[in-house]
Amino acid sequence: MQPKTAHSARALRSQGALAVLRHVHAHPSATRAEVARALGLSSGSAAEITARLKAARLVRETPPPRASGRGRPSPVLGAHPEGPLVCVVAISHEEWRVACVELGGRVITEDSGRHAGSPGLVGTLAARVAALHAHYGGRVRAVSAGVAGTVSGTTIIQASGLGWRDVALGPLRPPGVPLLVGNDASLVGLADARRGAGTAARVVLHLTVEVGVGGILVVEGRPVDGATGAGGEFGHMPFGDPALECPCGARGCWDLAVDGRAMARALDRPPPADPRTAAGEIIASAASDPAALNAVAGAAHALGRGMGALVNALDPDAVTLSGLALDLDERTPAALRDGYTSALMRYRRAAPPPVLRSPLGPQGPLIGAADAAFDVLLTEEGLETWSRV
Structure with a gap:
């Protein structure tokens, strides 16, 4: 049996290497000095850990951009060209x-x-x-x-x-x-919380609209995805018309109130074969068609009300949006914000969680x-x- 001190030292070295790797993954342009400061490492420890990670084909060091000032510039840490x-x-x-x-x-x-x-x-x-x-x-x-x-x-x-x-x-x-x-x-919500609009928040509620509503709650960079990974099916919460049956088998799903199906119903059109494309076309035509604008506003208001309900229940620091939710917000922002505010509990209305737009796009x-x-x-x-x- 090996001495406990040797085991502990080995574990600390392993944890230090993991901490550096995780930081490099989250901040791929960080210099070795920046990593050391962020993790509370001495420059010697950072150099020693980096050397081991380089030998293991996990990271490489590249020269930093030219900078004015004193001192030896610190190399940038990034992925090894033969790495995982x-x-x-x-x-x-x-x-x-x-x-x-x-x-x-x-x-x-x-x-x-x-x-x-x-x-x-x-x-x-x-x-x-x-x-x-x-x-x-x-x-x-x-x-x-x-x-x-x-x-x-x-x-x-x-x-x-x-x-x-x-x-x-x-x-x-x-x-x-x-x-x-x-x-x-x-x-997308996980990415947005770590690398997008929600990076400054501890608890992020992400919502997207494509065919229906999807999303996730992310707490300190970790998704709350449930026992089987099916968490975040917000679109199947009963925020919609209970007279409407969803393809999932439930009635009144929020999905049916916010996407292309809802906009088509508002325009007395048959259910679209492709709700995503139909929504995009209706949102585009809303610039010149008052009826289409009303249909978009109705979907945006329904999205906002559901957002408010989820904020009441989940207490996030911020709400981030992607997909067609961005288009609804851009075309009819007042309708979305009115729906959001009206659904919030009174004490939240003075300083509600901000609604932020994801910058990540299709990536x-x-x-x-x-x-x-x-x-x-x-x-x-x-x-x-x-x-x-």
Whole structure:
């Protein structure tokens, strides 16, 4: 049995290396001196840990930008060119994307295309993942998939926009590589809390509108995604008309009050085959069509009221928006804010959580899925496994 002091010293070295790696991942342009200050390390400790991480093919040092001033400039820490990668798969209502991402979040290769919604798409994407795994070999340490649907484990329980039910994503997993699957809106919320509009907040409520409403509550950078990973299905809360049945099987879902289906109903149009595209067209026409503007305002007000209800229940520091929620806010901001304020408890109205716009755009699902995968890799077990590659 080894002395406890030796074990403790080894654990501290491991934790120090993990802390540096996690900081480099979250702040990919940080210098070694900045990392040391942020983590309370001496310059000698930071240099020693960095040397070990370089030898392990985890980080590299590059010269800093030229700076005026005294002292020796500190090198910038970033991903090692032979370091670990995660393979990210994003499946939206109309498109797919497959990418490889390195430590720090940089996408090093990406492919994309459109699809018709057939579950056979899983096999096509599995072949692309397998090709990346064959090309990069053991550097691919995890596959992380984000899907526009309700997820439990690695199975899509329901994706009404895709017409999928009980679709297993296990084929995406190369032999010996872990597979993570999450709802795309939840992954965007994770990315936004860590790298987007919510970085200054401890508790972030993220909401997005595509086909229905999705999102997640993120507390101190960690998503509150429930026992099976299906947390954040805010769109199926009964904030809508109880006379309307949702494809999920429930009545009165908030989904049906805020997306293209709600706007089409307001215009006495039949239910659109593609609510996402219909919403975009109606929002665009609202610039010159008063009826379309009223339809958009109705959806924005319903979005705001649901936001207020969730703020009352979840008590976030900030609310962040993405997807069509940004378009609703831009086109009819007064309707959204009126709905939000009217639903808030009285004591919250003087200083409600700010509503912030996500800057991540279409990269949000990829960033979030990659971060979820690196959360698994940047652990003692993950580093131990990498050391054997």
